[in-house]
Amino acid sequence: MLFLFKYIDDLIGKGFQWYIILELMMYASMTNVAMALPLSILLSSIMTYGNLGENYELVAIKSAGISLTRAMYPMLIVVTLLSIGAFIFSDYMLPIANFKYYSLLYDVRQQKTSFLISEGVFNNSFQSQGYSIRVQKKDPDGQTLYGVMIYENKPGSNNLIVTIAKQAIMYRTPDDLFLVLKIKDGVRYEEEAGEGSLNPRKMFRRERFTSTEQKFSLESFKMKRTDANEWRSTIQMMNLKQLSKFQDSSIKAVNNINRGNTSIITSYLRYFAVPHKLASGNPVKSDASLSIIKPDALQRALPNALNEAQSVRESLRTLSERYKEDSKNIRKYSIEYQKKFTLSAACLVLFLIGAPLGAIIRKGGLGLPLVVSVVFFLIYYIIATIGEKSAKEGSMTPAMGMWIAIMILTPIGLFLSYKAANDSVLFDTDAYKRYFVKVFKRKKALSELH
Numbered sequence: 001m002l003f004l005f006k007y008i009d010d011l012i013g014k015g016f017q018w019y020i021i022l023e024l025m026m027y028a029s030m031t032n033v034a035m036a037l038p039l040s041i042l043l044s045s046i047m048t049y050g051n052l053g054e055n056y057e058l059v060a061i062k063s064a065g066i067s068l069t070r071a072m073y074p075m076l077i078v079v080t081l082l083s084i085g086a087f088i089f090s091d092y093m094l095p096i097a098n099f100k101y102y103s104l105l106y107d108v109r110q111q112k113t114s115f116l117i118s119e120g121v122f123n124n125s126f127q128s129q130g131y132s133i134r135v136q137k138k139d140p141d142g143q144t145l146y147g148v149m150i151y152e153n154k155p156g157s158n159n160l161i162v163t164i165a166k167q168a169i170m171y172r173t174p175d176d177l178f179l180v181l182k183i184k185d186g187v188r189y190e191e192e193a194g195e196g197s198l199n200p201r202k203m204f205r206r207e208r209f210t211s212t213e214q215k216f217s218l219e220s221f222k223m224k225r226t227d228a229n230e231w232r233s234t235i236q237m238m239n240l241k242q243l244s245k246f247q248d249s250s251i252k253a254v255n256n257i258n259r260g261n262t263s264i265i266t267s268y269l270r271y272f273a274v275p276h277k278l279a280s281g282n283p284v285k286s287d288a289s290l291s292i293i294k295p296d297a298l299q300r301a302l303p304n305a306l307n308e309a310q311s312v313r314e315s316l317r318t319l320s321e322r323y324k325e326d327s328k329n330i331r332k333y334s335i336e337y338q339k340k341f342t343l344s345a346a347c348l349v350l351f352l353i354g355a356p357l358g359a360i361i362r363k364g365g366l367g368l369p370l371v372v373s374v375v376f377f378l379i380y381y382i383i384a385t386i387g388e389k390s391a392k393e394g395s396m397t398p399a400m401g402m403w404i405a406i407m408i409l410t411p412i413g414l415f416l417s418y419k420a421a422n423d424s425v426l427f428d429t430d431a432y433k434r435y436f437v438k439v440f441k442r443k444k445a446l447s448e449l450h
Helices: 004-010 018-031 033-054 055-064 075-110 240-266 285-291 295-361 369-391 398-421 430-450
Strands: 131-136 144-152 158-172 178-193 203-216
Touching: 004 075, 018 033, 018 075, 033 075, 033 369, 075 158, 131 285, 144 178, 158 295, 203 285, 240 295, 295 369, 295 398, 369 398
Parallel strands: none
Antiparallel strands: 131 144, 144 158, 158 178, 178 203
């Protein structure tokens, strides 16, 4: 649904086959696995252990001498296998899915609309061929046109041709290569340059006709696929090996640029032979060193020094901006590298939260488990998003930014597992009521004694 809401304007009215839209939706779904898989593991684990607790099956398991931790082993093995599959997916399948998705989406968005002629406006769908068409009215069938006006001014030609007709029939050839307008009851006006370079006057020709045909090529409306090699260097379309290779190459390139920048800046620096000490043995001050220079030479030297300083400052500013951009690209490579592992870790951590939560709340179905799972997933997603943006901006290291959500939620999962293994009443409202009743009774008793 998010895909349709976002790109519906780029899909409607372009004459795509149904399988192209379905292919786009399939690739878009594959790119959303990074969000869907951890959420589904969290929700399913809460529902599973919530149902076991609600039906007192966990009580039966514990009464048989099996601890909750041991009862979680089979599911933990399944989730571990899912995590391994998530890593394989993110390293091998996701780059291919991103490549197919973004390349196809780009070609779809570049495709021209199939609504070639609209009412009451000049339609420039065939402007590349030198035509501009305007119709006053169209029949509901979309083929019969009334009040047709065609401007023809082909590129490289000085001729201007205008065709006006009362009616036209529009249809496509069987091979779908041309759009044909069968024009009826019209007039054709043509202006062209006069013969010879000494005759600036133009020739004007008018022709009346009862029926004629005008063909327009539909070649530009065919969907063309972009060369696949143009997308190979995109970060989202690389696996671990490619990311590591491109990151190392980028770091080497930045180091080489920095060494070149040093030589560029040092070319602006000039040293003069100024004695460090005067004859009396006192150190030379800056004012004293300037007093050595003759006044006329000093007047020429100061503006030159100012110009040199401004040149150095502008060069440093340009080099600094370039360095920041290169450093940002290197961080992006590192962030994408860490993403390959955080998806698997998120599956394990959210299961570590979901399973004990289900055992504690003892509610199955899609009610409370859905609310709790969405809350914890939002916490994870918000922290992960903030960490990723901080890593991109350089406020955090890429490793810290991508793993901060895992590091925060892992202690929560361990705490919930401990509480569930010890039959905690963490979400039992009756237990909290009894506790507060005892506190109030104790305060009341103390006040009566005083």
